[in-house]
Amino acid sequence: MNKIYNPQRSxxxxxxxxxxxxxxxxxxxxKEIFREVRxxxxxxxxxxxxxxxxxxxxxxxxxxxEIEAASGMVSDELKEAIALAKSNIEKFHTAQKTERVTVSxxxxxxxxxxxxxxxxxxxxxxxxxAPLFSTVLMLAVPAAIAGCGEIVLxxxxxxxxxxxxxxxxxxxxxxxxxxxxxGGIQAIAGMTFGxxxxxxxYKIFGPGNQYVTVAKQLATRYGVAxxxxxxxxxxxxxxxxxxxxxxxxxxxxxxxxxxxxxxxLLVSTSKDLIERVEEELEExxxxxPRKEIAAAAIGNSKLIxxxxxETALDLVNSYGPEHLxxxxxEEEFYVNxxxxxxxxxxxxxxxESAGDxxxxxxxxxxxxxxxxxxxxxxxxSFTKAITFQKITEKxxxxxxxxxELMAEAEGLQAHxxxxxxxxxxxxxxx
Numbered sequence: 001m002n003k004i005y006n007p008q009r010s011x012x013x014x015x016x017x018x019x020x021x022x023x024x025x026x027x028x029x030x031k032e033i034f035r036e037v038r039x040x041x042x043x044x045x046x047x048x049x050x051x052x053x054x055x056x057x058x059x060x061x062x063x064x065x066e067i068e069a070a071s072g073m074v075s076d077e078l079k080e081a082i083a084l085a086k087s088n089i090e091k092f093h094t095a096q097k098t099e100r101v102t103v104s105x106x107x108x109x110x111x112x113x114x115x116x117x118x119x120x121x122x123x124x125x126x127x128x129x130a131p132l133f134s135t136v137l138m139l140a141v142p143a144a145i146a147g148c149g150e151i152v153l154x155x156x157x158x159x160x161x162x163x164x165x166x167x168x169x170x171x172x173x174x175x176x177x178x179x180x181x182x183g184g185i186q187a188i189a190g191m192t193f194g195x196x197x198x199x200x201x202y203k204i205f206g207p208g209n210q211y212v213t214v215a216k217q218l219a220t221r222y223g224v225a226x227x228x229x230x231x232x233x234x235x236x237x238x239x240x241x242x243x244x245x246x247x248x249x250x251x252x253x254x255x256x257x258x259x260x261x262x263x264x265l266l267v268s269t270s271k272d273l274i275e276r277v278e279e280e281l282e283e284x285x286x287x288x289p290r291k292e293i294a295a296a297a298i299g300n301s302k303l304i305x306x307x308x309x310e311t312a313l314d315l316v317n318s319y320g321p322e323h324l325x326x327x328x329x330e331e332e333f334y335v336n337x338x339x340x341x342x343x344x345x346x347x348x349x350x351x352e353s354a355g356d357x358x359x360x361x362x363x364x365x366x367x368x369x370x371x372x373x374x375x376x377x378x379x380x381s382f383t384k385a386i387t388f389q390k391i392t393e394k395x396x397x398x399x400x401x402x403x404e405l406m407a408e409a410e411g412l413q414a415h416x417x418x419x420x421x422x423x424x425x426x427x428x429x430x
Contacts, residue, residue: 001278001298005271005305016319018234018368019261019300030185030214037189042196048186049157057161060197062179067172070165082170085358086137092360093142096379108395115383117147118225120199122191123176124206124216125155127183130258131164132207138362138377139205140174146382151176152199154191156183184208188215192224203227205377207364210261227381228366228374233258235352236265236321238312238334241273243327244348248273249280251325252301253294254353260296265319266303267312274303313337320371323352342371393426 007015036044042060050056074082102112123139126132136153143151153176155163163181171179180198182190187198194200203225204216213231220226235255239248252264268274281298285291306312309330316324320340327348328334335346342365345352356363366374375381391399400423407415 001266001281001301001303003274003278003303003305006307007304012315012318015302015304016315018232019263026211026214027218030211030218033185034189034192034215034218037186037195038193041193042198045182045186045190045195045198048184049182052184052186053156053159055157055159055161057157057181060180060182062163062168062181066162067168067179070163070168071172073165074169078166079169081358082133082137082166082173085134086141086173088358088360089137089141089362090145093145093362093379097145106395106398108392108398109389110391110395111387111389113385113387115146115380116386117149117383118203119149120201120203121148121151121382122199122201122204123151123153124187124191124204124208124212125153125167125171126206126208126212127156127158127164127167131155131167133164133166133170134357135206135364136167136170136174136176138364140171140176142362142377142379143205143382144175146379148382150178150199150201152191152201153179154182154187154198155179156187157181185211185215188212188219192219192222203382205364205381207231207233209259213368227364227377229368229370230364231367232261232263233323234263234265234321234367235323235325236267236316236319237325237327238267238316239270239273239325239327240268240329241270242329242348243273245273245276245280246284247348247351248277248325248327249284251352252277252281252298253284253288254351255323256294256297256301257288257290258293258297260293261300262297264297264301265321267315268303268305269307269309269312271305274305278303309333316341320366320369322365322367322371323355325350325352340372342366342374342376396422397426 033048100112100114104110121143125135140151153171155167157163190198191201191204204219205227207230210231213229216226217229233255237248237251255264256262266277285294288294313334316338317340322342324341325345326334343355343361355361362377364377400419403419404416
């Protein structure tokens with residue numbers, strides 16, 4: 001990893017850059033695929049599935065027979081682990097439910113807000129070298145708790161035209177309505193426009209590579225909402241000499257193995273810790289099955305020494321990491337002051353992997369600096385807030401004059417008239 005000591009603040013923007021292509025590098029291709037899927041539907045989806053995934057499934061939709069067969073391929077031990085994770089995720093997200101908020105702003109004016117589920121949800125679940133069945137839990141469980149009407153799942157097929165059994169088993173367990181063998185840009189385009197086989201949805205959730213991220217952003221131009229522009233995974237570990245060196249190295253590698261475009265950072269006030277972690281990384285990476293991927297990500301990554309905790313905190317908030325691990329004697333200082341992070345893991349015995357799988361929090365989080373202005377997926381991500389109001393004669397009398405004056409000042413006479421007619425009716429009645 002690249003080691004940097006006491007970087008000047010003027011160099012931080014360059015130092016903290018992510019190893020990602022700019023949107024301009026791939027947007028043209030994404031737009032072309034979107035146009036083709038919009039115009040040609042399933043034919044275009046099949047074309048790009050063959051091109052990008054090297055397979056042409058006979059049926060895009062997964063059948064009940066396939067789901068049943070997949071269930072038999074998942075071990076009982078893994079099923080128990082999935083059940084534990086599902087239970088914890090349900091507990092954490094159910095606790096996020098809120099009741100209707102009602103207030104009388106003035107006598108005769110009652111206002112309230114209610115959360116309503118988004119009716120049609122699309123889930124994108126990456127496959128490829130790491131079939132993320134855990135992401136099914138993170139998205140389908142809160143969607144079900146929120147009461148979403150239809151849950152559609154797209155995931156890329158393997159070379160045999162199948163979706164990983166654990167993804168199918170978990171999707172069925174969580175109540176997904178339709179599962180489709182489609183990945184990449186064409187999956188996002190299909191859920192955006194709808195095709196003969198892929199339902200159109202109102203909001204798309206799920207992580208993916210840079211192409212999927214750009215596709216999701218393009219979907220918003222066609223009236224489809226997205227959870228966030230989530231791209232390659234990233235982790236920042238903030239540690240001092242109180243941190244366990246082996247744990248820190250293992251945490252860095254746990255995110256590095258996600259993909260060659262992932263990024264991990266260690267920020268520390270201890271030069272000695274940085275040296276020891278570097279040595280530990282070299283040892284641990286040797287035995288990883290995905291060491292080639294992890295090594296490529298490590299090449300994008302950095303070990304950064306700073307002189308004090310205030311500088312360390314500023315660096316963290318400037319970066320806005322997707323995942324932040326804090327292992328420090330100054331834990332309370334950092335925990336209370338961090339403002340830009342997707343999810344925070346505190347102490348030597350809180351690995352980021354816990355949030356990825358089974359602690360209960362959601363692992364679908366903002367990357368690429370979007371933690372500065374986006375939240376991770378939560379129960380509210382699957383709902384929309386609708387406001388209601390009811391005004392009596394007394395109420396319109398209390399606020400009517402103010403409305404007339406404000407509408408007239410803005411030059412909106414019809415707005416004023418809508419109130420004036422009612423006020424005059426009340427006067428006539430008296």
